[in-house]
Amino acid sequence: MTELRPHAPSTFTSEEPLLEVVNLKKWFPVKSSGLVRRTVANVQAVDGVSFSVPRGGSLGLVGESGCGKSTTGRLITRLYEPTAGQIRFEDTDIAKLSKREMLPYRSEIQMIFQDPYSSLNPRHTVGTIVGTPLRVHDMVPKDKVLDRVRELLEVVGLNPEHYNRYPSEFSGGQRQRIGIARALALQPKLLVADEPVSALDVSIQAQVVNLLQDVQREFNIAFLFIAHDLAVVRHFCPEVAVMYLGKIVEIADRETLYSRPHHPYTQALLSAVPDVKQASVGGRRERIMLQGDVPSPINPPSGCRFRTRCWMAQDICAKQEPPLLQIGPRHKVACHFAGERGSTGHVPITLKALGVNSHGDPVPGEEPMQGLDAPGYSPMFKDRETHLRESEPLADR
Amino acid sequence: MSSPHVNEGFLSAGQQVFQPSAGEDPFLVVDELTVRFPTHDGLVQAVTDLSYSVERGKTLGIVGESGSGKSVSSMAVLGLHDPRSTRLSGSIRVGGREIVGADEDDLRRLRGKDVAMIFQDPLSALHPFYSIGDQIAEAYLLHNKVSKREAKARAVEMLDRVGIPQARNRVDDFPHQFSGGMRQRAMIAMALVNDPKLLIADEPTTALDVTVQAQILDLLQDLQREFNSAIIIITHDLGVIAEMADDVLVMYAGRAVETGPTKLLLTNPEMPYTWGLLSSVPDVTASTDARLIPIPGNPPSLLNPPSGCPFNPRCAHKDKVPGDLCTTTLPDLLPAQVGEDHRRRCHLPDPEVIYGTEVLPEIAPNLVEQHEQTREEETR
Numbered sequence A: 001m002t003e004l005r006p007h008a009p010s011t012f013t014s015e016e017p018l019l020e021v022v023n024l025k026k027w028f029p030v031k032s033s034g035l036v037r038r039t040v041a042n043v044q045a046v047d048g049v050s051f052s053v054p055r056g057g058s059l060g061l062v063g064e065s066g067c068g069k070s071t072t073g074r075l076i077t078r079l080y081e082p083t084a085g086q087i088r089f090e091d092t093d094i095a096k097l098s099k100r101e102m103l104p105y106r107s108e109i110q111m112i113f114q115d116p117y118s119s120l121n122p123r124h125t126v127g128t129i130v131g132t133p134l135r136v137h138d139m140v141p142k143d144k145v146l147d148r149v150r151e152l153l154e155v156v157g158l159n160p161e162h163y164n165r166y167p168s169e170f171s172g173g174q175r176q177r178i179g180i181a182r183a184l185a186l187q188p189k190l191l192v193a194d195e196p197v198s199a200l201d202v203s204i205q206a207q208v209v210n211l212l213q214d215v216q217r218e219f220n221i222a223f224l225f226i227a228h229d230l231a232v233v234r235h236f237c238p239e240v241a242v243m244y245l246g247k248i249v250e251i252a253d254r255e256t257l258y259s260r261p262h263h264p265y266t267q268a269l270l271s272a273v274p275d276v277k278q279a280s281v282g283g284r285r286e287r288i289m290l291q292g293d294v295p296s297p298i299n300p301p302s303g304c305r306f307r308t309r310c311w312m313a314q315d316i317c318a319k320q321e322p323p324l325l326q327i328g329p330r331h332k333v334a335c336h337f338a339g340e341r342g343s344t345g346h347v348p349i350t351l352k353a354l355g356v357n358s359h360g361d362p363v364p365g366e367e368p369m370q371g372l373d374a375p376g377y378s379p380m381f382k383d384r385e386t387h388l389r390e391s392e393p394l395a396d397r
Numbered sequence B: 001m002s003s004p005h006v007n008e009g010f011l012s013a014g015q016q017v018f019q020p021s022a023g024e025d026p027f028l029v030v031d032e033l034t035v036r037f038p039t040h041d042g043l044v045q046a047v048t049d050l051s052y053s054v055e056r057g058k059t060l061g062i063v064g065e066s067g068s069g070k071s072v073s074s075m076a077v078l079g080l081h082d083p084r085s086t087r088l089s090g091s092i093r094v095g096g097r098e099i100v101g102a103d104e105d106d107l108r109r110l111r112g113k114d115v116a117m118i119f120q121d122p123l124s125a126l127h128p129f130y131s132i133g134d135q136i137a138e139a140y141l142l143h144n145k146v147s148k149r150e151a152k153a154r155a156v157e158m159l160d161r162v163g164i165p166q167a168r169n170r171v172d173d174f175p176h177q178f179s180g181g182m183r184q185r186a187m188i189a190m191a192l193v194n195d196p197k198l199l200i201a202d203e204p205t206t207a208l209d210v211t212v213q214a215q216i217l218d219l220l221q222d223l224q225r226e227f228n229s230a231i232i233i234i235t236h237d238l239g240v241i242a243e244m245a246d247d248v249l250v251m252y253a254g255r256a257v258e259t260g261p262t263k264l265l266l267t268n269p270e271m272p273y274t275w276g277l278l279s280s281v282p283d284v285t286a287s288t289d290a291r292l293i294p295i296p297g298n299p300p301s302l303l304n305p306p307s308g309c310p311f312n313p314r315c316a317h318k319d320k321v322p323g324d325l326c327t328t329t330l331p332d333l334l335p336a337q338v339g340e341d342h343r344r345r346c347h348l349p350d351p352e353v354i355y356g357t358e359v360l361p362e363i364a365p366n367l368v369e370q371h372e373q374t375r376e377e378e379t380r
Ligand SMILES: Nc1ncnc2c1ncn2[C@@H]1O[C@H](COP(=O)(O)OP(=O)(O)O)[C@@H](O)[C@H]1O
Pocket: A028, A043, A044, A045, A046, A063, A064, A065, A066, A067, A068, A069, A070, A071, A072, A297
C-alpha cells in the first residue's frame, strides 16, 4: 500500500518551500459582558490550515468574506498571535517567537493591505512612509535613506521627486503603489498581499497587478495573494487554495482548480462568477445556487462545515470531518464525495483514511491515517479512484 | 392574511402577458441630460449631453470608471438632485411625464412607486432604528390605501419573495440583525413593494460575494420576467453586463462614449476606452499567461476635462487619427461600423479593423475568428 509521507517537500518547485504552515489556528475569544469577562465561546476564524509557498512563487487564497483569509495573512505576518499550529519560515517555526526573536523576520515578511486610504498615515510624507522601515531596520546609512526612497518610488512607477508629498495628493492606485514601495523597502522574501487591488477601479487594478508581477520577478519575492476575485487570483497565482469557514476545502494548481474542481463549494463558487464571454452566447451561465448563508464560525456545523449548504451531503458528512486528501500530483480536496461535477460516487473516498464505514461510524481495528495535515504535496499519493477502490470493501461491512 | 391589494401585487403578475404596443415611447427616455455642480473649486461637469432610453422588460447596463457620472445621471431620473446646488438641463421622461423641473410633490409620488432605486450600500437606504418590516410596510402605505396590518402582511410577502428564510419570523428584525446579503435583499424588497415599472440598481452587488451576487442577479431577473419592469444596472463588472443587460451604455468623463446591444458591443467594440476595459480584466475561464493591458493614467478631473476627446490623454490609438483631431475636437456619438443601434464616440476611421487585428489578438487570440464571423454577419 502506498503510504502518505507527511513531510515530503513540495513538488511544486525543485526548491524547498519558503513558508510552510501546519495546522494553523486562530480562535478569537468571545467574552461575556459584566465585570468578570469570561470567555463564553470562540470565533473559530482559522481552524487548522496547512499549506506551503515556494521561494519566489505565489499561492492564492480565495473564499468569501469571513472565511478567514485576512486572519491567515495576519497570523503569518504575526500581527495576530496564533492559537495553535506552526509557521515554518525557512525552517524556523516563527509561530511562537517573542517580539524580540521575531525582529529579524519582520523585514523578511511584509504585508500589503486592501485599503490604500487607511493603510497610509495621512500626516506623513511619502518619503517618511517609505523611509521609516529603512531607518528602523538600519537597512541603509542614514544619509542614504532618501536616495533609496527615490529608487523605490521609481521601481513602483511613481515620480521619485514626489517624496515630500502627502498621501492625499495621490490617487487610489498611486497610494497602493506607495504601500508596495514601503513593503519592498526591506527586501522581503515573502509578501502577504491582502486584497491588494479590490479597492481599485478595473483599469487601475491591471496596472497594480502588473507591477506586483514585475517586482515578484525582479526580486524573486514569494506571494501569499489573498483575494475574493477569482479571475485576478487565477491570473496571478500558479497555485490556489479555497477556504470556507476557517478551513481549506481544496488546494491545487490553477489549471486543475479552475477547470476540474472536485469540491462542491469550489464548483459553486466558480459557477457564480459572471463571465464577459457570455455576451456572445447570451443569457446567464448555468450556475449552482447555494441555499442560505454561511453559518457562524462561533458554532460551525459538525463534520463537514459546508454540509448545511451542500446538495450532496450524507450522514457521514455530519459525523466526520473530511480530511484534506491528496488526489492528484498537485491537488488536495476535503470532501467525502469529492469528484468532478456529475461524476461523484455514492461511496465516500475518505473511509480508508478515516477508518470509518460509509455511515461515518468507526470500524473496529481500523486506524485513521496520520499526517494528513502536512503542507505541500507528496510525490506519493492515491488518486480518487484508488481511494474509492480501497474504500469500497469497508463500505460493505 | 392576504388582502386584495396584496393579490394585485407583482406576486400574481406572472400570469399576465405583456405586449408592448407598437409605436409607444420607451418607458424611460433621457434626452441631452446635462448635470453641473457649482463648487468652490469650480464647475463639476458631472454629466454632459447624455441620451438613452429603456423599454419595459429590458435591461440597460451602464459601465464606466468611478467618477464617470453613472450615479449622478441615475439620481437625476428619480429627481434626487437638490435644485439649489445643481444645474440640470435636458429632458427625462418617465412613462411620458417630464422629470426635469417637476415639483417635489410629483417627484415623491413617482419615487418608490413607478421608479425605485437600489444602492450598493443597503445601510444607506435602511434606517437603523426601525424594523425591516416596518420600513417596507411604510413604503407600501405611502402609495396604497391599506391598513397597517395589510401593509405588514405585504412586507412579509415581499421578504419571502426575495428569499429571506422564515420571513414571518424575521420581519421584525432590525437591519443590523441581517447579514450583508439579507440586507441587500431587504432593500430590494422595499424597492419592489409598489411594483415599480423602472428599477435602477446602482452597483447592487459590488460589495457582495459572488455566490450572493448570483442570487441577487437571479432575483432581479425573476422579478423582471414576472413584472416586466425596465431595469438599469450600473456596474463596473463587464461579466455582470454580459449576463444581465440587453443594451450597454459605456460612460467616460460624464459622456456616453459607446452604446449598443450587449452582444455586439462586447464582441465588436469600436471605442478605445471600451477596449481598455476589456483588456484590463483577467479571464476566469481561460489560460492566464497573457499580461494584462492596463489603461495608463487616471480618469480625468471633471472640473477641467481634457479638450477634444475626453479619453485622449490615455488613448494608445490617437496617433492613428489624422492631424490633431483627438486633442482639439470632441467626436460625435455616431453609428458604428458594425451593427444596428451601435454607436461610438471616436475619430478612428476604421476601429473595427484595429480591434480585430491589433487588440483582440493580444487579449483573446481564441476569439479572433468568432469576431470576424460576427462582423461579416452584421455588415452583410
Ligand atoms: N479581531 C477579531 N476579533 C474577533 N473576530 C474576528 C476578528 N478578526 C476577524 N474575526 C472573525 O473571523 C472570521 C474571519 O475573518 P477574516 O479573516 O477577516 O475573513 P476574510 O478576510 O476571509 O473576509 C470572521 O468571522 C470575522 O468576523
